[in-house]
Amino acid sequence: MASLVLSLVWVFGLGSLAAVVMGHVAMSRIKRDPLQSGQGLAIAGLVLGYLGSVGLLLIAIAIPTFMGAQDRARDRAAQSDLRNGLTGALSLASDYQGRFLSPGGGPLSEESLEEASGLDIGTAGEGIVEFQVFDHAGPSSGILLWTQSASGTWFGVRGASGEESNFCSGHYDDVSQPADCFYESW
Numbered sequence: 001m002a003s004l005v006l007s008l009v010w011v012f013g014l015g016s017l018a019a020v021v022m023g024h025v026a027m028s029r030i031k032r033d034p035l036q037s038g039q040g041l042a043i044a045g046l047v048l049g050y051l052g053s054v055g056l057l058l059i060a061i062a063i064p065t066f067m068g069a070q071d072r073a074r075d076r077a078a079q080s081d082l083r084n085g086l087t088g089a090l091s092l093a094s095d096y097q098g099r100f101l102s103p104g105g106g107p108l109s110e111e112s113l114e115e116a117s118g119l120d121i122g123t124a125g126e127g128i129v130e131f132q133v134f135d136h137a138g139p140s141s142g143i144l145l146w147t148q149s150a151s152g153t154w155f156g157v158r159g160a161s162g163e164e165s166n167f168c169s170g171h172y173d174d175v176s177q178p179a180d181c182f183y184e185s186w
Contacts, residue, residue: 013059016051016052016055017049018049019045019048020046020049020050020053022045023042023045023046024046026038026039026041026042027039027043027046070151072151074150074151075149077149078150078153078155079149079155081119081147082146082147082155082156082157084118085119085121086143086157086165087117088113088116088119089108089116089117089131089143089159090161091116092108092112093141093160098161099141100141100143108131108133110122128147129146130145130146130147131143131145132176132178141160142158142159142178143158143159144156144157144158144178144181145157145158146168146175154169154170154171154172154174155168155175156180156181157181158181158182164184166181166183167181167186168180168181169186
C-alpha cells in the first residue's frame with residue numbers, strides 16, 4: 001500500500017523513487033510469506049513509481065534543452081537587429097559616397113540610424129545597439145555595430161560600402177573594437 005501511495009505523491013520525483021523502493025520491499029516480503037496480501041498494490045506502486053521516474057528523467061532532459069533553445073533564439077534576434085542596423089547604415093552611406101553621415105551631411109547620429117534601421121540605438125543595455133564610425137581605407141568610412149543578446153553574449157558586425165561584412169561575438173571587449181571584428185560569420 002505504501003508503494004502505491006508514494007507513487008501518487010510525486011514531489012519532484014522523490015515519491016516515485018520511494019515508491020519503487022517500497023514496492024520492491026513489499027514484493028520481497030510477500031515472496032517470503034505467501035500468506036501476506038497486497039501483491040497487486042505493490043505491483044501498481046512499482047509500475048507508477050517507474051513511470052514517475054521516467055517522467056522525472058524526461059523533465060531533467062527537456063528543461064536544459066528548452067533553455068538552450070531559448071538562448072539560441074535570443075542570440076539570433078540580436079544578430080538580426082545588427083544586420084538590420086547595418087543595412088540601415090549602409091543605405092545612409094550610399095547617399096554620401098560611402099561615408100556614414102546623417103541626412104544633411106553631419107556625423108552619423110543615433111537618431112538618423114534609428115530612423116534608417118528601426119532599431120533602438122544608444123548605449124549599453126540588453127536590446128540596445130551601439131555603434132562607432134571609423135576611418136576606413138579608401139574614400140569610404142566603416143561602421144561597427146554591437147549589442148548584447150538576452151542570453152548575455154555580445155555580438156558585433158562591421159561593414160563598409162561595397163565590402164563584405166565582418167562579424168564577431170564574445171565579451172564586450174571582443175566586439176566593441178573595429179580591429180577585433182573580422183570573422184566571416186558568427
